[in-house]
Amino acid sequence: NAGVTQTPKFRVLKTGQSMTLLCAQDMNHEYMYWYRQDPGMGLRLIHYSVGEGTTAKGEVPDGYNVSRLKKQNFLLGLESAAPSQTSVYFCASSLDSTYGYTFGSGTRLTVV
Amino acid sequence: EDKVVQSPLSLVVHEGDTVTLNCSYEVTNFRSLLWYKQEKKAPTFLFMLTSSGIEKKSGRLSSILDKKELFSILNITATQTGDSAVYLCAVERNTDKLIFGTGTRLQVFP
Numbered sequence: 268n269a270g271v272t273q274t275p276k277f278r279v280l281k282t283g284q285s286m287t288l289l290c291a292q293d294m295n296h297e298y299m300y301w302y303r304q305d306p307g308m309g310l311r312l313i314h315y316s317v318g319e320g321t322t323a324k325g326e327v328p329d330g331y332n333v334s335r336l337k338k339q340n341f342l343l344g345l346e347s348a349a350p351s352q353t354s355v356y357f358c359a360s361s362l363d364s365t366y367g368y369t370f371g372s373g374t375r376l377t378v379v
Numbered sequence: 380e381d382k383v384v385q386s387p388l389s390l391v392v393h394e395g396d397t398v399t400l401n402c403s404y405e406v407t408n409f410r411s412l413l414w415y416k417q418e419k420k421a422p423t424f425l426f427m428l429t430s431s432g433i434e435k436k437s438g439r440l441s442s443i444l445d446k447k448e449l450f451s452i453l454n455i456t457a458t459q460t461g462d463s464a465v466y467l468c469a470v471e472r473n474t475d476k477l478i479f480g481t482g483t484r485l486q487v488f489p
Contacts, residue, residue: 310479370421
């Protein structure tokens with residue numbers, strides 16, 4: 268049982284490049300989330316999904332897109348990377364509120 | 380604007396000390412408050428609190444919520460070097476989204 272798996276773990280992008288971060292969970296969770304973590308800012312919600320085929324904006328959605336075509340996968344896309352998107356990205360999933368959220372191990376992205 | 384504030388930002392103690400971490404919040408549609416421990420990688424779940432005044436305990440860690448005064452505390456007794464981490468407080472709203480505080484960095488020295 269892998270839980271929440273994020274790929275890649277590290278990536279360096281040049282400004283203007285695009286990429287997709289993959290989050291996969293094998294716990295049959297309905298809800299999935301993408302967060303970014305920056306020093307002094309805590310974790311901030313980018314986008315989330317409450318079920319297959321649904322997505323919604325979080326606190327800081329600009330510059331990102333997401334898709335949830337399959338229940339187990341939640342993709343985060345950067346259309347045109349900017350240095351301000353240098354961050355650690357965490358994916359999380361939850362079945363419901365009873366047990367809290369399960370986080371992936373994070374993706375460290377650097378945009379130069 | 381919804382916000383979650385943790386204090387102190389940083390704490391340095393010696394093994395065996397007891398620490399108290401604070402989390403205050405101003406959030407609409409409050410559903411629950413969660414504590415996480417983050418070491419090098421992903422945050423790991425510690426507690427979920429939904430009711431005031433009921434202490435949750437796990438070994439040397441305990442936490443309690445005060446919904447009237449809008450805060451929670453996380454206590455760690457007899458600290459060990461393995462307790463060194465960032466402790467995150469998050470509030471869940473009825474919309475199922477978490478709002479995180481900036482965390483308290485705890486360092487425990489032998």
